[in-house]
Amino acid sequence: MTQASILRQITDYSNRANPYPLYKELLKTPVLQDEEGGPYVVSSYWDIKGLLHDPRISSDAANLAAAGDDQAGIEETGLPPSFIRLDPPEHDRLRRMANSAFGPPHQPRRIDSMRGELAQIVSDLIDGLGDQRQIDLVDQFAYPFPVTVICRLLGVPREDEPRFRAWVDPLVASLDPDTRESATAEFRKSAQEARMQLGMYLAGLVEERTKNPRDDMLTDLATSRGPDGAMTMMEVLSTAVLLLIAGHETTVNLITNGMLTLLRHPDVLRRLREDPALSVNIVEELLRYEPPVQLVPQRTCIADIELRGVTIPKGSRIWLVLAAGNRDPERFQDPDRFDPDRGDIQHLGFGSGIHSCFGAPLARLETQIALTELARRLGNPRLIEDPPEYRPNAVLRGPRHLTIAFDDLLP
Amino acid sequence: MAADYLDRLRREGRIVIVGASLAGLRAAETLRDEGFAGSLTLIGDEPYEPYDRPPLSKAVLLGKADPRHTELPRRREIDAKWRLGVPATALDMTAKRVRLADGDEVEYDRLLIATGVRARPWPKEPEAQLDGVFVLRTRDDAVGLHRRMKAGPRRVFVIGAGFTGSEIASACRDQGIPVTVAERAGAPLAGALGGVIGAVAADMHRENGVDLRTGVMVTALEGDTVGRVRAVHLSDGSVVEADVVVVSLGATRNTEWLTGSGLGAGPRGIACDAGCRAFDFRGIVTDDIFVAGDVARSPHALFGYQFLSLEHWGNAIAQAETAAHNMISPSSDRRPHLWVPAFWSSQFGVNIKSVGVPPMGEELMITQGSLAERRFVGVYGYQGRIIAAVSFDNTRWLEFYERMIETGAPFPVEFPTVDRRPEGRTPVSADFPDPSLPTHGPTVTLSGYSPADRQLVFTPARH
Numbered sequence: 001m002t003q004a005s006i007l008r009q010i011t012d013y014s015n016r017a018n019p020y021p022l023y024k025e026l027l028k029t030p031v032l033q034d035e036e037g038g039p040y041v042v043s044s045y046w047d048i049k050g051l052l053h054d055p056r057i058s059s060d061a062a063n064l065a066a067a068g069d070d071q072a073g074i075e076e077t078g079l080p081p082s083f084i085r086l087d088p089p090e091h092d093r094l095r096r097m098a099n100s101a102f103g104p105p106h107q108p109r110r111i112d113s114m115r116g117e118l119a120q121i122v123s124d125l126i127d128g129l130g131d132q133r134q135i136d137l138v139d140q141f142a143y144p145f146p147v148t149v150i151c152r153l154l155g156v157p158r159e160d161e162p163r164f165r166a167w168v169d170p171l172v173a174s175l176d177p178d179t180r181e182s183a184t185a186e187f188r189k190s191a192q193e194a195r196m197q198l199g200m201y202l203a204g205l206v207e208e209r210t211k212n213p214r215d216d217m218l219t220d221l222a223t224s225r226g227p228d229g230a231m232t233m234m235e236v237l238s239t240a241v242l243l244l245i246a247g248h249e250t251t252v253n254l255i256t257n258g259m260l261t262l263l264r265h266p267d268v269l270r271r272l273r274e275d276p277a278l279s280v281n282i283v284e285e286l287l288r289y290e291p292p293v294q295l296v297p298q299r300t301c302i303a304d305i306e307l308r309g310v311t312i313p314k315g316s317r318i319w320l321v322l323a324a325g326n327r328d329p330e331r332f333q334d335p336d337r338f339d340p341d342r343g344d345i346q347h348l349g350f351g352s353g354i355h356s357c358f359g360a361p362l363a364r365l366e367t368q369i370a371l372t373e374l375a376r377r378l379g380n381p382r383l384i385e386d387p388p389e390y391r392p393n394a395v396l397r398g399p400r401h402l403t404i405a406f407d408d409l410l411p
Numbered sequence: 412m413a414a415d416y417l418d419r420l421r422r423e424g425r426i427v428i429v430g431a432s433l434a435g436l437r438a439a440e441t442l443r444d445e446g447f448a449g450s451l452t453l454i455g456d457e458p459y460e461p462y463d464r465p466p467l468s469k470a471v472l473l474g475k476a477d478p479r480h481t482e483l484p485r486r487r488e489i490d491a492k493w494r495l496g497v498p499a500t501a502l503d504m505t506a507k508r509v510r511l512a513d514g515d516e517v518e519y520d521r522l523l524i525a526t527g528v529r530a531r532p533w534p535k536e537p538e539a540q541l542d543g544v545f546v547l548r549t550r551d552d553a554v555g556l557h558r559r560m561k562a563g564p565r566r567v568f569v570i571g572a573g574f575t576g577s578e579i580a581s582a583c584r585d586q587g588i589p590v591t592v593a594e595r596a597g598a599p600l601a602g603a604l605g606g607v608i609g610a611v612a613a614d615m616h617r618e619n620g621v622d623l624r625t626g627v628m629v630t631a632l633e634g635d636t637v638g639r640v641r642a643v644h645l646s647d648g649s650v651v652e653a654d655v656v657v658v659s660l661g662a663t664r665n666t667e668w669l670t671g672s673g674l675g676a677g678p679r680g681i682a683c684d685a686g687c688r689a690f691d692f693r694g695i696v697t698d699d700i701f702v703a704g705d706v707a708r709s710p711h712a713l714f715g716y717q718f719l720s721l722e723h724w725g726n727a728i729a730q731a732e733t734a735a736h737n738m739i740s741p742s743s744d745r746r747p748h749l750w751v752p753a754f755w756s757s758q759f760g761v762n763i764k765s766v767g768v769p770p771m772g773e774e775l776m777i778t779q780g781s782l783a784e785r786r787f788v789g790v791y792g793y794q795g796r797i798i799a800a801v802s803f804d805n806t807r808w809l810e811f812y813e814r815m816i817e818t819g820a821p822f823p824v825e826f827p828t829v830d831r832r833p834e835g836r837t838p839v840s841a842d843f844p845d846p847s848l849p850t851h852g853p854t855v856t857l858s859g860y861s862p863a864d865r866q867l868v869f870t871p872a873r874h
Binding site for chain 2: 049053054055056087089092304353354356
């Protein structure tokens with residue numbers, strides 16, 4: 001029997017429901033290049049953490065393309081790359097400007113002041129379940145919640161969701177290494193096309209906001225003039241595309257992975273019902289135990305880097321398997337145990353370094369509220385299918401559907 | 412025998428911690444965490460339970476935090492006897508007793524000294540006592556200074572442009588208060604980060620409207636007829652009218668109470684081994700007296716085994732945890748305190764952080780970003796290796812440089828880095844002032860044995 005490379009097994013859909021045994025295998029070779037010319041796969045916690053802070057590692061799409069990832073070009077046509085695909089100083093400038101519309105110190109309360117609004121959206125969604133006693137948590141809750149939130153935050157009409165979803169889906173698919181590998185020219189073209197379409201759609205909204213400013217991020221992105229000046233229209237659009245996609249695709253998975261994990265750990269679910277404050281630690285432990293972003297495949301090194309005796313040559317692609325690092329026994333005691341009582345949950349779920357998750361404060365708050373309310377209001381919830389059906393994506397991993405049943409809805 | 416003793420110590424021993432601040436509190440928590448069940452006494456000269464100091468020169472002065480509410484968050488119950496508002500006045504190592512100002516004596520089996528530092532006062536006492544003259548170290552200092560700043564002073568004068576002095580100047584400008592800063596060195600922060608980085612800091616001061624005077628000393632503080640400060644006289648002959656003066660000349664270590672105790676304590680702190688065990692003045696390690704925090708100075712392998720004293724928040728915690736662990740552990744289980752110095756400051760809207768020991772550096776390379784933009788990482792080199800790094804608004808890269816320091820990576824930095832500019836390709840002199848000329852107090856003191864610390868009198872034994 002020929003053993004498929006570990007890398008291929010990770011991207012192979014049949015391992016999607018439980019990739020953790022493979023990650024454990026991977027950790028035996030913490031710096032692995034298992035195909036000539038392929039990426040160097042780094043899986044141990046400290047190595048990943050180190051590389052995320054390493055100025056010899058580039059996130060620039062142009063460097064990635066030079067390293068042989070021809071999919072890197074998806075962002076090259078039409079819209080300029082968003083800050084996630086840029087290095088400093090451009091990255092810093094754009095992220096700083098985006099941040100001044102989003103969080104502290106410029107908008108210290110924009111996220112926290114949404115607490116009541118988030119709770120209301122969650123209540124409405126749960127109330128909306130009506131007499132149903134069996135639901136698909138993804139379609140009926142975990143997806144609509146963050147989409148509604150990011151739409152409100154950016155100022156995108158919620159009713160346009162079916163329109164932008166048609167553009168978002170191919171873009172999200174293009175992040176998956178397996179899809180990238182087998183992508184035809186046609187697929188690449190369609191992903192570029194989708195990004196353009198989404199950009200044009202947002203351009204319409206931005207233009208409207210420039211004329212009639214409102215209290216939303218699109219207005220701020222388009223009209224703020226800070227110490228860095230203003231974003232160009234194209235920069236506003238690629239930032240908005242990034243925020244719209246990243247603002248919900250990951251949170252859907254975090255909430256769904258969260259509910260799945262809680263249903264598999266009824267004792268924790270029970271404790272959460274009695275003590276909502278536990279949601280803070282539960283969400284942190286989830287980000288360690290079942291992170292929505294499993295790996296970061298878009299890095300290259302601009303210098304030779306020596307890691308555990310392996311020299312990764314300048315110009316190589318590097319994959320950082322965050323989800324493996326999160327269960328590295330060198331770093332965490334009993335790493336395969338879901339334990340919100342861990343004193344020390346410094347996970348890699350949001351990455352680290354200059355590209356650490358921009359939306360982390362929002363994702364945390366959304367998931368804390370969502371899980372607390374689900375735990376409180378669903379009477380005797382249980383899984384109907386375990387494991388559930390997963391989405392194909394190996395990078396943004398999460399169930400496609402999560403069917404759960406419950407006895408009643410508490411007020 | 413030893414195991415029995417340790418067992419009894421953990422079960423019913425008496426541990427006394429002198430110094431009820433960050434290090435003292437964290438040590439107490441660690442002791443309890445690690446199963447110490449005996450009696451625990453915390454002695455502090457201030458009347459307050461442990462509080463956090465970094466906000467005192469930042470959020471508190473800006474009016475964003477109440478100085479009375481910067482208590483340190485508790486990690487756990489420590490079930491301790493608190494002796495607050497009573498300084499320790501003497502130590503009897505033979506009888507294992509600490510004497511307090513109120514005449515009380517407290518016996519210990521193990522002692523932890525975490526008495527920290529205090530602000531160095533203006534040396535001329537009558538001038539220091541003028542109304543309107545402040546130092547900034549304690550909560551009371553912060554309350555007083557903040558009250559004056561709120562009252563709308565005509566001008567604040569800050570003596571010394573180290574980190575604290577610069578933060579005070581920044582807080583003044585933030586509130587539109589006219590401020591003059593005098594610094595003996597050629598630039599602010601020059602003692603801590605060198606003249607090249609100091610020039611960036613000087614720009615920050617001036618651009619924010621600080622009246623910055625460098626290369627000058629304050630010669631006198633002048634009061635009015637009712638004892639309020641009214642003007643400051645400088646060595647260049649100029650006189651600046653000011654109604655608030657903040658003396659920001661660094662810190663003095665709180666070791667006077669140990670005079671004559673036989674412990675290796677002096678103006679530079681209390682010498683200890685890497686396991687936080689204090690040395691006596693003959694250089695012999697004690698086994699029942701431990702030190703932690705700003706008052707400790709311990710040898711560090713990464714920095715040529717120099718004795719380092721660090722006025723660093725993170726160091727106080729790490730050292731306290733190590734000291735507490737070692738106090739109740741058998742020798743085979745003890746851990747060394749090998750903290751990589753790390754320090755941060757926030758001033759004029761810029762986040763400054765350093766790792767390693769910049770004042771040890773001779774040369775500097777700006778490996779990322781640019782000085783002109785005030786967003787950069789600078790790396791300090793010493794004898795062919797990286798010894799420190801500093802970032803302005805670029806904190807997230809520092810972890811990398813910390814590892815470079817820990818592994819003795821070579822200097823100059825030859826490899827490419829993201830955001831490397833042409834200015835960062837060649838090292839320049841870091842331009843530290845002559846160390847024999849005191850500027851403001853440094854936050855890292857490199858203190859190899861100084862004969863001035865303590866006179867060692869060798870008296871041969873007679874048979």
